[in-house]
Amino acid sequence: MTTGHYTVSFPKAILTIAIGLGLSHSAFALEALSDETLSQQTGEGIAFLPENVKMVFQKAEDNLSGAQNTARMADRGYDTGLIRVIPVGPLSSTATASGAKKADLFIYGLALSKSDSNVNSRFSNTGVNLGTESNPWVLNVLPVSTYDFAGNVQSLSYLGLEAPLLRADGTLASDTAKLGLWGDIFSRNSTTSTTVNAATGAPDSLGGLENRLRVQMILNGLSLNDSNLKLFQTLGNATNNSGLSTTYNKTLGLAGLIRLNTDYNAGTRTTADSSRMLRISTAELTGTTSCSTTGTCLNTPAITGESAPNFNALEGVYIYSPNINLVLGSVYQPLIFNTDGNNFSLEVTRIPNVASIYQQIYTDYSGQDKSYKGSTCNVQNCGTTSTIAGVNYQGNTATHSSISIGTATIDNSNLLKAVNTSSAVGLTFKDSAGNAVNLGSAAIDGLMIQHLKISTTGL
Incomplete structure (x- = not known):
């Protein structure tokens, strides 16, 4: 057997420091940090990639x-x-006097799958890949330099959720998605059963339910690319002047860019494309069993237990090439959640009358004053572009929203225009025999929310 002997020489200074650190427990005690301190900290991001995703809400069976x-x-x-x-x-007394009733809504069969061209099936039964390894979803914490409500430069950190980026040329490396659902909507009166079936969460009888509307929705070709959400604590210095409110200060804030696109090349469409379409229909197949023998048509699976209905294969509203790009708040103008102790409110804050802030939001459409940084988000452009690993991606800095249906062009100045020629496609109505009426295309461009507040009442 061989025994090894090792000798390590420590300088006295190092030995003294080591002993001192070992005895100084209080030097390493955890220290409480204030919300203000924590709000300025940043952490690592997490990338994740949903692959082969499909789901559908079906009858509960064990x-x-x-x-x-x-x-x-x-x-x-x-x-x-x-x-x-x-x-x-x-209901308010005014609503009751006018004959208004409450609604009861049952949403069935919510489904997500890979997109196809079938306009009469809510679910393709094929998994969808929502991103790629080089362009995944990202959850991160990032810092940004912005302004408080008085126009003072401040640092702000936010928790962000980012969908895969959208290439500047509109190329999608990942799949597009198919969304589907159907539902029953009732009006209800005071005799509606308050006893709930524990298995379904629905009333135990149809009593009190009236005027059923049955509807189906199918969306093909959906891309969420370049959507993002930012969650943060708002900054301060808002006063109760100039339409602002002190409730804006140090509360929960959110900024969202919601991009629901189906067709990058919508401006070139002259024929209906069912792979890029939203269909809303109400007609069931002839001979359906969803109506009772009295003809009142009140049955719904949550209460009466029947199977999902079969809808007519042709009838409905067909919305071709829908592109929806919504800017909902920003770090300059946050969407806030608040309460007065009794009621809840959701508010897109007023824009302060401070040049350093409103110039980040407003747009000079003449292009002469470059101090105005605002721009409009559409399917082809959404602010300042970026280049990552040699690939050009659309931006996410736009401050105005847009919505287009059907054939809509985007010119060199980024203006969105609905095409009004006879060859344009967009909104089409079909009856149960498939007879179609094409109402053409539509566009809403440069939409900006100056101020919006929604509050609950009477709680």
């Missing part, structure tokens, strides 16, 4: 075999898993 599960996924009759939206609180 102990199914693998083969049974596979069969259920392919059968739309089982799409009766639901979300129920329940009315809360009383």
Whole structure:
């Protein structure tokens, strides 16, 4: 056996420091940090990639075999898993006097899958890849230099959720998605059953439910690329002057860029494309069993237990090439959540009358005054572009929103225009026999929310 002997020589200074650190426990005690301090800290980001994603809300059944599960996924009759939206609180006396009633909403068969060209199926049963390894979803914390409500430069950190970026040329490396659902909407009176079925969350009977509207929605070709949400604590120095409010200070703030696009080349469309389309329909197939023998048509799976209905394959409103790009708040003009102790409010704050702030938001459409940094987000442009690893991506700094349906062009000055020729496609109505009326295209450009507040009342 061989025994090794090792000798390590420590300078006395190092040994003294080591002993001192070991005895100085208080030097390493955790220290409480204020909200203001924490709000300026940044952390690492997390990238994630949803692959082969598909889901559909179906009837709750236990102990199914693998083969049974596979069969259920392919059968739309089982799409009766639901979300129920329940009315809360009383109607106003004015609404009651005018004959208004509360609504009861049952949303069935909410489904996400890979997009296809089928305009009569809510679910393709194929998984969708929402991003790529080089362009994933990202959850991160980042700092930004911005202004408080008085126009003072401040540092702000936000928690951000970012969808995959959108290439400047509109190329999508990942799949587009298909969304589908169907639902029953009722009016209800004071005799509606308050006893709830624990398995479904629905009333235990149809009593009190009236005037059912049954609807189906199918969206093909959806891309969320370049959408993002930012969550942060708002800055301060708002006073109760010039339309501002002290409730803006140090509260929960959000900035969102919601991009729901289906067609980068919408300006060139002259024929209907079912792979880029939203269809809303109401007609069931002839001979459906969803109506009772009295003809009142009140049955709904959550209460009466039948299968999902079959809808007419042709009837409905067809919205081709919808592109929706919404700017909902920003770090300069946050969307805030607040309460007065009794009621809840959702508010896009007023823009302060401070040049350093409103010049970040407003647009000079003449292009002469470069101090105005605002711009409009559409399917092809959304602010200052960026280049990453040699690839050009659209920006996410735009401050104005846009909505287009059908054939809509974007000119060199980034103005969105609906095409009004006879070849334009967009909004089409079809009856149950497929007879179509094309109402053409539409566009809303340069939409900016100056101030918006929604509050609950009577709580």
